[in-house]
Amino acid sequence: MMREAWIEWQGSDTKNTIVGGLKNARRITMTGIGDYVIARTYSAGVFAGTLAARKGKEVILNNARRLWYWAGAASLSQLAVEGVKKPEECRFPVLVPEIILTETIEILATTPAARESIEGVPVWKI
Numbered sequence: 001m002m003r004e005a006w007i008e009w010q011g012s013d014t015k016n017t018i019v020g021g022l023k024n025a026r027r028i029t030m031t032g033i034g035d036y037v038i039a040r041t042y043s044a045g046v047f048a049g050t051l052a053a054r055k056g057k058e059v060i061l062n063n064a065r066r067l068w069y070w071a072g073a074a075s076l077s078q079l080a081v082e083g084v085k086k087p088e089e090c091r092f093p094v095l096v097p098e099i100i101l102t103e104t105i106e107i108l109a110t111t112p113a114a115r116e117s118i119e120g121v122p123v124w125k126i
Contacts, residue, residue, distance in 0.1 A: 032051070033051055033052065033053065033054075034050060034051065035050070035051050035109055035110075036048070036049070036050055036051075036109075036110050036115045037049070037050075037051045037061070037107050037108060037109055037110060038067070038076055038079065038080050038107070038108045038110060039051075039059050039061060039101055039104050039106070039107050039108075040076060040104070040105055040106040040107075040108075041101050041102075041103050041104050041105065042103035042104075042105050043103060044101060044102075044103070045066055045067070045068065046066070046067040046076065047061055047064045047065065047066055047067065047099060047101065048061075048064065048065055048067055048092075048110070048115075048118050049061030049062055049063050049064025049065065049099070050062045050063055050064075051107070052098070054104075054107070057102065057103050057104050057105070058100065058101065058102050058104070059100075059101045059104040059107065060098065060099070060100050060101075061098070061099050061101065062097065062098050063095055063096075063097065064095065064096055064098070064099045065092045065093065065094070065095050065096075065118070065121075066092065066093050067079075067090075067092055067118070068091040068092065068093060068124065069089075069090060069091040070084050070090045070091075070092075071084060071085070071086035071087075071089035071090055072084045072085025072086035072087075072089070072090075073085065076106070076108055077108065079114065079118075080108040080109065080110045080111070080114055081110075081111055081114060082111075082113065082114060082117075083111075083113055083114040083115075083116065083117025083118060084117050084118065084121060087117065087120060087121045087122070088122070090121045090124070091124040092118070092121045092123070092124055093123065093124050093125060094123050094125060095123075
């Protein structure tokens with residue numbers, strides 16, 4: 001579930017804004033436990049699944065698929081928002097019940113449409 005939070009921010013767009021004791025406050029959204037996310041790691045690749053836990057760079061995803069190759073999205077950002085446009089060309093292997101990612105460098109929240117698209121890609125296997 002996406003949640004909103006306020007952080008202290010140095011920027012002209014927040015000048016003199018005070019919220020909850022924070023000077024120059026800016027609203028942000030935060031991805032939380034239970035959200036369907038895309039996680040990019042330093043060396044293990046990209047995965048999509050339900051965020052089960054996070055501590056530093058270590059992330060646990062449930063019901064996760066490795067996004068080995070995708071078609072119809074120029075970036076992970078587009079994939080997280082719009083999903084894939086060419087599911088038949090994507091290579092997403094079998095779903096695993098749980099995976100621990102130890103060097104996660106990016107976590108992107110996904111839209112419901114993107115999740116449906118990713119989950120709809122046929123399993124790639126040899």
